[in-house]
Amino acid sequence: MNTSRLEAFSDGVFAVAITLLVLQFVVPDVQSGKLLAALLGQWPQLVTYTASFLTVGVIWVNHHTIFKGLRAVDRTIQFINLILLMFVVLVPYPTQLLGRYLNSGFNASVAAAFYGVS
Template structure:
């Protein structure tokens, strides 16, 4: 591909020869708008966020003990809220990223599928943490928190891959998107990997609660990823209106 582009550039630059038209079929089937990718991603994330509630069950208690049974399931509620917030942040960041993308290609579809794959794992560690906290076994709680942090780190790896791809494929982005946006988000994702690994180690080696609190605090780290401005200040154009002399306006 690079050799073909080089040949075209040489031919187009030769005096007296007309420029070579772009290849008519090279991108056929590989380039498209982002509507289908966004619709598919929204559907997958909606299913994931719905599956989180499946682990919340009616407690099996004798008559008259329903209230105490519901209260004893508080770890399940906490795990559900934490993972719901996580998926919500993923959706917001996904929306913010695709607002800056003009069209998709095959590589972008694959890295997007990687993000959805890792996000789809969240209901499983959520159920593991919920069960471990309700069983009150310290060793199981350490393993559960470390496992949840591992999935969080893997999710950050998928975002790292996603942002790295977009930082190298500026031709897919909308006009006016800051050149430093996706490289900066790539750094954010890398920091997330490191912090989740640290949270897992703290949860396993020090205290499960401490590791869980670090993981919850990381929601703020991810929350701002999709909210920063997409337009580079260098590309903002100010149009001056020139009025003829004597114009009362």
């Protein structure tokens, strides 16, 4: 099989994963004059979003570089790629978890460990 179908599928999965990252943000419903404080209160989500976006972006660039050098893929490469994509699409969950519990003492440690392992 040539690489174009696998690359197109992979690009779609990367796009979905990056899109899911932004869903952790909730538009604050605040009274007049309180929006800035509400936005500043979302700094943990912004930090984890940025880190995860860059991580997924780097993986995508590396994926593209690897596939640029291939002319065809076999079943083994397809399954290895599928496992990689499984982990890529998992990234939004630990991102949201860490963003929510970053200021929560021991919960922050657990969330950070889970984020790191993921």
